[in-house]
Amino acid sequence: xxxxxxxxxxxxxxxxxxxxxxxxxxxxxxxxxxxxxxxxxxxxxxxxxxxxxxxxxxxxxxxxxxxxxxxxxxxxxxxxxxxxxxxxxxxxxxxxxxxxxxxxxxxxxxxxxxxxxxxxxxxxxxxxxxxxxxxxxxxxxxxxxxxxxxxxxxxxxxxxxxxxxxxxxxxxxxxxxxxxxxxxxxxxxxxxxxxxxxxxxxxxxxxxxxxxxxxxxxxxxxxxxxxxxxxxxxxxxxxxxxxxxxxxxxxxxxxxxxxxxxxxxxxxxxxxxxxxxxxxxxxxxxxxxxxxxxxxxxxxxxxxxxxxxxxxxxxxxxxxxxxxxxxxxxxxxxxxxxxxxxxxxxxxxxxxxxxxxxxxxxxxxxxxxxxxxxxxxxxxxxxxxxxxxxxxxxxxxxxxxxxxxxxxxxxxxxxxxxxxxxxxxxxxxxxxxxxxxxxxxxxxxxxxxxxxxxxxxxxxxxxxxxxxxxxxxxxxxxxxxxxxxxxxxxxxxxxxxxxxxxxxxxxxxxxxxxxxxxxxxxxxxxxxxxxxxxxxxxxxxxxxxxxxxxxxxxxxxxxx
Numbered sequence: 001x002x003x004x005x006x007x008x009x010x011x012x013x014x015x016x017x018x019x020x021x022x023x024x025x026x027x028x029x030x031x032x033x034x035x036x037x038x039x040x041x042x043x044x045x046x047x048x049x050x051x052x053x054x055x056x057x058x059x060x061x062x063x064x065x066x067x068x069x070x071x072x073x074x075x076x077x078x079x080x081x082x083x084x085x086x087x088x089x090x091x092x093x094x095x096x097x098x099x100x101x102x103x104x105x106x107x108x109x110x111x112x113x114x115x116x117x118x119x120x121x122x123x124x125x126x127x128x129x130x131x132x133x134x135x136x137x138x139x140x141x142x143x144x145x146x147x148x149x150x151x152x153x154x155x156x157x158x159x160x161x162x163x164x165x166x167x168x169x170x171x172x173x174x175x176x177x178x179x180x181x182x183x184x185x186x187x188x189x190x191x192x193x194x195x196x197x198x199x200x201x202x203x204x205x206x207x208x209x210x211x212x213x214x215x216x217x218x219x220x221x222x223x224x225x226x227x228x229x230x231x232x233x234x235x236x237x238x239x240x241x242x243x244x245x246x247x248x249x250x251x252x253x254x255x256x257x258x259x260x261x262x263x264x265x266x267x268x269x270x271x272x273x274x275x276x277x278x279x280x281x282x283x284x285x286x287x288x289x290x291x292x293x294x295x296x297x298x299x300x301x302x303x304x305x306x307x308x309x310x311x312x313x314x315x316x317x318x319x320x321x322x323x324x325x326x327x328x329x330x331x332x333x334x335x336x337x338x339x340x341x342x343x344x345x346x347x348x349x350x351x352x353x354x355x356x357x358x359x360x361x362x363x364x365x366x367x368x369x370x371x372x373x374x375x376x377x378x379x380x381x382x383x384x385x386x387x388x389x390x391x392x393x394x395x396x397x398x399x400x401x402x403x404x405x406x407x408x409x410x411x412x413x414x415x416x417x418x419x420x421x422x423x424x425x426x427x428x429x430x431x432x433x434x435x436x437x438x439x440x441x442x443x444x445x446x447x448x449x450x451x452x453x454x455x456x457x458x459x460x461x462x463x464x465x466x467x468x469x470x471x472x473x474x475x476x477x478x479x480x481x482x483x484x485x486x487x488x489x490x491x492x493x494x495x496x497x498x499x500x501x502x503x504x505x506x507x508x509x510x511x512x513x514x515x516x517x518x519x520x521x522x523x524x525x526x527x528x529x530x531x532x533x534x535x536x537x538x539x540x541x542x543x544x545x546x547x548x549x550x551x552x553x554x555x556x557x558x559x560x
Contacts, residue, residue, distance in 0.1 A: 048245065048283070050238055051290050055313035062312040066228050069301070069314070073224045076302045080220060083213045090206035097202045100195040103144035111136050133163040149193045150184035150369075158401065169392055170381030174404040179375035179415075186420075188365040197359045204348050204355075211348070214541070215341040222535040224300050226528050231293045232316045233524040237517055238286045244513035245283055248276035248506070255502060268502040275506045279513075320523040322474055325467060325530045332537055333460050339538035340456055346449045353442050360435045367423035374416045378408025456536070463533040470526035477519035484508070484515035 055061035064072070074080060112135040137159035145151045155178065162172035185193075252272040258264035294314055302309050337343065380403035384392050397407060407413070488508040494500035534540045 048242055050235070050242065051287060051313060052235060052315050055315065060312050061315045062309070063315045063317050066225060066316070066318045069228055069297070069316075070221055070224050072309075073220060073300045074217060076307075077220055077300055080213075080216055083209075083216045086209050087206070087213065090202070090209050093202050094199070094206060097195075097199045100198075101145055101147065103142060106139075106141045106143075108137065108139040108141075131163065131165060133161065136160045145195065147196070148184060149189040149191075149196070150182060152182045153180075155179050158404070160401070169384055170379065170397075171384070172381060174380040174399075174401045176378040176401070176404040176408045177375060178408065179373060181373035182371075184370045186368040186370055188362055188367040192355075192358050192362050194359075197355055200355050201352060204352050208345055208348050211341045211344045218341075218535060218538060218540050220300065221540045222531055224297070225531050225540075227293060227297045227300065228316060228318075229320060229524050229527045229531075231290070231297060231314065232318065232320055233520055234286065234290045234293050235316065236320075236520050238283065238290060240513055240516045240520065241279065241283045241286050244509060245276065245279045247509045248272065248279050251502070251505060251509070252276055263498075264502070271502055271506065275510075320520070320527055322523060322526065324471070325533075327464070327533070329461065329464050332464055332533065333457050335539065336456050336460050336537045337453060340452075341538065342452055343449065343456070346445060346452060350442065350445050350449075353438060353445060357435065357438045357442070360431055360438060363431045364425065364428060364435075366425070367421070369421040371419045371421055372417060374414070376408050376411075377413040377415070378404040378406065378411055380404040380407065459536050460533070463529065463536050466529040467526070467533060470522060470529045473522040474519070474526050477515070477522040481512070481515040481519045484512040488512045 049057070052061065113132065114135075115130050115132045117130050137157065139155065139157040139159075141153065141155040143151065143153040156176075157178070158174075158176045160172055160174055161170075165171075252269065255264055255268040255272045259266055259269055297314060298309055380397050380399045380401065381393065383398045386392055396411070397403065488505075488511070491500055491505050491508040495502070495505050531540070
């Protein structure tokens with residue numbers, strides 16, 4: 001009974017397995033037809049061309065080194081051009097400030113007639129009713145402020161005066177006089193005054209603008225070089241991902257052949273095609289990044305969309321090869337503290353504060369001015385006679401304007417003055433309040449400078465640490481990439497020997513592509529961390545041997 005039951009059970013199981021196998025074969029797609037379909041769908045395609053290769057083919061590629069692209073940006077960047085024109089403005093302001101010392105010459109020519117009723121016997125006219133005076137004058141004067149805070153002036157005046165007064169000795173009368181005068185402060189405004197303070201302040205403004213211009217150039221160099229390495233990274237990342245696509249395509253082709261000969265299940269083709277599609281999507285994303293970085297790079301090179309650079313594709317000629325950058329931390333901090341424009345601008349603000357303080361202190365002093373003048377008078381006219389017929393005018397004064405000029409220099413009619421003008425301020429609360437504000441501003445600036453120095457030191461420390469970290473990233477990523485290559489090679493050999501599965505090969509390919517990308521990003525990060533440190537130390541200009549926005553680049557003449 002037990003024997004019969006066991007035999008019957010085995011027979012039933014065999015019949016069921018046979019039925020299931022027959023049904024599976026009936027429902028499953030034919031391997032040959034599936035392989036044929038895959039072969040048709042995955043027919044050999046032309047080699048994928050990168051944006052760089054397409055640009056080379058159609059002649060729109062322009063090869064630029066890091067130095068070329070930086071010079072090109074400095075020559076054509078609009079922000080730098082605007083900052084550069086500010087220098088011209090400040091130079092004109094300096095010239096304007098010195099204009100206070102420009103001399104002035106005045107010339108006055110005129111005719112005048114006055115009439116007035118006779119009210120005094122001494123000034124009674126010959127007409128009996130009114131006095132009339134006719135005056136013609138020609139006067140010349142010169143004045144100039146001097147850099148000691150004083151002023152100087154000279155005048156030379158001439159006139160012809162005729163009247164109808166009864167007792168005039170000269171009619172007409174020719175007059176000439178000359179005067180030299182000066183004023184020199186001895187206390188207030190001796191060492192500094194508004195003009196000299198303004199000149200110093202305008203020069204400091206020009207220095208501030210120059211510092212800001214260099215800062216703009218330094219920042220532009222850092223931005224352009226960082227974008228350059230981003231572009232290098234994007235192009236090489238595209239090549240890595242394209243190689244990954246090629247590996248996936250080879251896997252699809254190999255799996256198709258294996259399905260055709262029956263050594264691989266049809267699902268192997270599906271897995272390979274799915275992986276290929278994913279990698280193709282990643283390739284398209286990487287290509288879009290190339291164009292995005294290109295546009296950002298070109299915007300720094302030229303803001304004019306009509307320039308030729310916007311119709312070109314920039315092809316970097318520098319590669320991100322590892323070059324060990326070594327610098328001692330304390331030296332980096334000292335360099336930054338000596339070079340940073342923020343500290344330079346704070347120093348200039350402290351100098352402005354000192355100038356204003358000296359000016360306010362000057363206003364508290366007594367005003368003691370030395371005033372002096374020297375002059376001479378000349379006069380001439382026709383001879384007149386008294387009622388006895390005797391001449392009333394000495395012979396030396398008889399004549400015209402020429403005689404007046406002669407007596408001006410030889411007649412001995414000299415006038416001079418020497419005086420001290422003293423003004424004592426009893427109280428000046430306005431100036432005292434300004435001095436108090438000035439001292440508070442100085443304390444704030446000193447605290448701000450100390451805070452800025454501390455911030456710069458932290459920035460340098462972080463930048464140096466970033467370099468060391470990225471250096472280790474490069475070394476580790478390089479090792480990881482080498483191991484990924486070995487793993488993929490071993491997995492391919494195992495798969496060829498039938499000891500591995502298809503998805504493991506695809507996984508090893510992904511791992512290799514990821515390791516290559518990680519190594520590339522580590523190299524780019526290391527390059528950019530060096531740029532960040534040089535920017536923080538403010539040595540990008542010196543390290544790249546540039547003349548600020550003025551030097552030429554032989555490789556980019558057509559884009560200027």
